Amino acid sequence: MTIQRRSNPKVPDANGIEKKIKRQASAWRGSRGPMLLLLGGLVVCVTVAWLVLASGDSEITETLVRKGELIAQQPRVYDVPCSEDYDNYKRYPGCTPLKCGRAVTDAVVTREEAQMLRRLAERGLSLAGSDGGASILDLHSGALSMGKQFVNIYRYFGDQIGEVFTSEDFQLYSNVRARIQAVVAETFGLDPALMYLTKPTFFSRINSTGAQTQHDEYWHPHIDKVTYGSFDYTSLLYLSDYGSDFTGGRFIFMDPSGNRTVEPRAGRVSFFSSGSENLHRVEQVTWGTRFAITVSFTCDPAHAIADPALP
Numbered sequence: 272m273t274i275q276r277r278s279n280p281k282v283p284d285a286n287g288i289e290k291k292i293k294r295q296a297s298a299w300r301g302s303r304g305p306m307l308l309l310l311g312g313l314v315v316c317v318t319v320a321w322l323v324l325a326s327g328d329s330e331i332t333e334t335l336v337r338k339g340e341l342i343a344q345q346p347r348v349y350d351v352p353c354s355e356d357y358d359n360y361k362r363y364p365g366c367t368p369l370k371c372g373r374a375v376t377d378a379v380v381t382r383e384e385a386q387m388l389r390r391l392a393e394r395g396l397s398l399a400g401s402d403g404g405a406s407i408l409d410l411h412s413g414a415l416s417m418g419k420q421f422v423n424i425y426r427y428f429g430d431q432i433g434e435v436f437t438s439e440d441f442q443l444y445s446n447v448r449a450r451i452q453a454v455v456a457e458t459f460g461l462d463p464a465l466m467y468l469t470k471p472t473f474f475s476r477i478n479s480t481g482a483q484t485q486h487d488e489y490w491h492p493h494i495d496k497v498t499y500g501s502f503d504y505t506s507l508l509y510l511s512d513y514g515s516d517f518t519g520g521r522f523i524f525m526d527p528s529g530n531r532t533v534e535p536r537a538g539r540v541s542f543f544s545s546g547s548e549n550l551h552r553v554e555q556v557t558w559g560t561r562f563a564i565t566v567s568f569t570c571d572p573a574h575a576i577a578d579p580a581l582p
């Protein structure tokens with residue numbers, strides 16, 4: 272007995288299936304172009320998003336000076352109109368800014384000197400340091416971050432501090448300070464004898480550890496003249512390299528027209544008039560350790576301080 276195959280209308284025959292597969296294949300071939308385009312677009316979007324996130328700050332309008340550039344001759348100067356805040360302060364002829372701006376030079380402090388100063392900072396900060404991401408060491412007042420507060424290294428460590436710092440360290444600091452003072456005076460057309468070192472002047476060490484207290488929140492926008500009172504010219508000497516010693520941590524001028532950055536480089540000096548024409552912040556450090564020194568100058572002799580010295 273032969274089994275009769277009964278045709279089932281719900282089950283298409285082999286021919287039908289083959290035709291359907293061919294139809295689907297040609298439909299897929301037709302839509303492959305747009306699909307590939309969509310996939311490509313997705314890859315580009317994800318890459319751009321990753322690059323923006325990896326670069327740390329998405330609002331950079333312009334990079335004024337890159338880490339890889341060397342400003343080896345004259346400082347690179349950017350003029351900025353002075354803010355009106357200066358009208359509210361006593362004027363000191365020969366020092367109070369008549370022209371405001373910002374400038375960067377790699378020709379004032381050598382990388383070797385920056386390395387020596389960085390070692391000095393490392394030695395001092397290894398005595399304590401903040402629990403959060405930002406520690407300072409002020410050789411003038413002796414303030415050193417410790418846990419959630421500060422101690423005075425000269426009082427806390429007494430005579431032992433002579434085993435940490437040498438008189439050569441202090442000599443180097445004062446030598447470098449004098450050179451920075453000279454370049455600030457020359458760039459802004461001031462009399463260097465009528466501007467004075469002022470406090471606070473401090474080494475900073477920043478890493479990506481989360482903030483534990485407000486002192487660790489170094490990234491807030493601020494105006495130095497408002498924050499520190501006596502500052503008329505701020506200078507920053509960088510002791511480590513953006514991109515290789517740390518990521519994030521760029522210096523950002525926050526102008527009404529956009530953000531402008533300076534990328535730190537060991538030995539680089541960045542300086543600017545301290546009024547609200549130079550509102551700024553430091554981008555959060557995302558990896559590694561960033562060292563810098565804030566060295567600032569006042570026009571008011573009443574706020575002058577001497578170079579730091581071993582007690």
Ligand SMILES: O=C(O)CCC(=O)C(=O)O
Nearest residue numbers: 475495507522553563565
């Ligand atoms: O370290 C820096 O780049 C900037 C520090 C700063 O803004 C300051 O000390 O007031």
Ligand SMILES: [Fe+2]
Nearest residue numbers: 493494495551
């Ligand atoms: Fe500042």
